Amino acid sequence: MALFVLSEAFFFVLLIGAYIYFRAGFNETPGTAVLRPASTTIGNPASVLDVMRTGIFSILLVLSSATIWLAERATRRQDRRPARMWLGATIVLGTLFLYGQATEYLGLIRHNVTISRDLFGSTFFTMTGFHGFHVFGGLVLLSILLGLTWTSQARDRHAIAVDSIAIYWHFVDVVWIAIFSVVYLWR
Numbered sequence: 001m002a003l004f005v006l007s008e009a010f011f012f013v014l015l016i017g018a019y020i021y022f023r024a025g026f027n028e029t030p031g032t033a034v035l036r037p038a039s040t041t042i043g044n045p046a047s048v049l050d051v052m053r054t055g056i057f058s059i060l061l062v063l064s065s066a067t068i069w070l071a072e073r074a075t076r077r078q079d080r081r082p083a084r085m086w087l088g089a090t091i092v093l094g095t096l097f098l099y100g101q102a103t104e105y106l107g108l109i110r111h112n113v114t115i116s117r118d119l120f121g122s123t124f125f126t127m128t129g130f131h132g133f134h135v136f137g138g139l140v141l142l143s144i145l146l147g148l149t150w151t152s153q154a155r156d157r158h159a160i161a162v163d164s165i166a167i168y169w170h171f172v173d174v175v176w177i178a179i180f181s182v183v184y185l186w187r
Contacts (some may be wrong), residue, residue, distance in 0.1 A: 001164040005171045008134070011177050015130065016182055023186070037081040048113050050104070051184045057100030058180050061135075064093035065173045068166045070138075075162045080149050083162070087146045090169070094139045097176075101132050127179055134172050141165045 071086035105125075108114075116126040145165055148158055 003043045004109050005167060015127045016178055019127055022123055029126055049184055050112055054184055057097050060093045061097040061173055061176055064090045065170050068169045072162050072166050075159045084149045087142055091139055091142050094135055098135055131179055138169050138172050
C-alpha cells in the first residue's frame with residue numbers, strides 16, 4: 001500500500017504542479033510564444049468557488065482521518081463493535097464529502113464553468129475529479145472492511161487490511177488538504 005500511495009503521490013504532485021503553473025500565468029499559447037495573463041486563461045477562481053462551503057466538507061473529510069484511526073485502534077484490540085462504528089462513521093464522512101463535491105460540480109456547471117470551457121475548468125475538474133475518484137475507491141474499500149467485521153475471518157489479517165486501507169485514506173485526506181489550499185485558498 002505504501003508503494004501504491006507513493007506512486008499516486010507523484011501523480012497528484014504533477015496535477016497540482018500543473019495547476020500552479022497555469023494559475024501563475026506561465027501558460028504559453030501554442031504557436032505564438034506569448035504569455036497570457038492567468039486571469040484571461042483560467043478565470044478568477046474566487047468568483048466561482050464557495051470556499052466556506054467547501055471548507056465545511058473539507059473538515060468532514062479531515063475528521064474521517066480521525067475516525068479511521070479510531071477504527072484501526074479498535075481493530076487492533078479486536079473490539080468489533082467500535083471498529084464497525086468508526087468504519088461506518090468514516091464511510092458516512094467520506095460520502096458527505098463526495099456529496100459536497102457533486103453539488104459543487106452542479107453549481108459550477110450551472111455557472112457555465114465546465115472542463116472544456118477554459119484552463120481553469122480543465123485543471124480544476126481534472127484535479128478534483130481524480131481526487132473524488134480516489135475517495136470513491138476508498139469508500140468501496142472501507143465498505144468491504146466493514147462487511148468483513150461481520151464475518152469470523154482471521155482477525156490478524158483483518159487488522160492488517162484496516163491498517164493498509166487507513167494508509168490510503170490518510171493519503172486521500174492529505175492530498176485534499178493540498179488541493180484545497182492551492183485551489184480554494186490561494187489568491
